[in-house]
Amino acid sequence: MPELPEVETVRRGLERQVVNFTIERVEVLRERAIAAPPSTSLFCAALEGCTVTQWLRRGKYLMAELRDHGEAAGHWGVHLRMTGQFLWIDEPHPPCPHTRVRIWNTAGQELRFVDTRSFGEMWWVPPGEALETVMTGLQKLGPEPFGEAFTPAYLARSLAGSRRPIKTALLDQSLVAGVGNIYADESLFMAGIAPRTPAGQVGSSRLQQLHGALVEVLHTSIGAGGTTFSDFRDLTGTNGNYGNAAWVYRRGGEPCRRCGTPIRRDKLAGRGTHWCPRCQS
Ligand SMILES: [Zn+2]
Secondary structure: OOHHHHHHHHHHHHHHHHOOOOEEEEOOOOOHHHHEEOHHHHHHHHHHHOEEEEEEEOOOOHHHHHHEEEEEEEEEEEEEEEEEEEEEEEOOOOOOEEEEEEEOOOOEEEEEEEEEOOOOEEEEEEEOOOOHHHHHHHHOOOOOOOOOOOOHHHHHHHHOOOOEEEEHHHOOOOOOOOHHHHHHHHHHHHHHOOOOOHHHHHHHHHHHHHHHHHHHHHHHHHHHHHHHHHHHOOOOOOOOHHHOOOOOOOOOEEOOOOOEEEEEEEEEEEEEEEOOOOOOO
């Protein structure tokens, strides 16, 4: 599943390629890709004729700012969910069976949304309306990991007294936006914290390390073009390469890169959790 670094990588790709992109035509091949408005023809009509002026990201949500002849024309929101991806099509070619939405500019170039599992969603938010009233998932999001509100003190305050495992807390989007399984496992290893440790019992110096580790691992991964895993591709169809550099993620049974102890893989809150029983206590 794309996590924050992958989504940020996609945002940067869109920002390079799909800004000042005037939408000539929209074709929806699968209705359930459009979450709002309820009719796909309204969605197409709202986007057609608009120009994308910039791409924003909040958690794992992408938002394109739209203008119509210079006037604010709302936002086009996108969540990639499990397998959604954008492809930039320079030369016309027929869509694959998993193509959900096709968007052409006035030059006949196409931004294609392909989604094997079909959980990806798009919204149109009318001008003047708050994004979170239409894209309701935004309401639940905690601070951005790179934002000013995300500090070690914020973590300590939010986790005080919590008995749920620290790994589970990190996956909670209301604690911090955009962190998923890979970066939770990696940052817990880097901070030397066992994933089942009750969140409220992680000491302040460990929390400080965890905060630093999260920011670092997310930064590194954005630099690497998003983690390599089965379905993630950037706009040019390229995989990132953080996966090759993982400390623990998907390394169950392999020797810890720091101490040689076999990495364990357990289920925690339904998610595969990778950790070193020696380095993380
Ligand atoms: Zn180890």
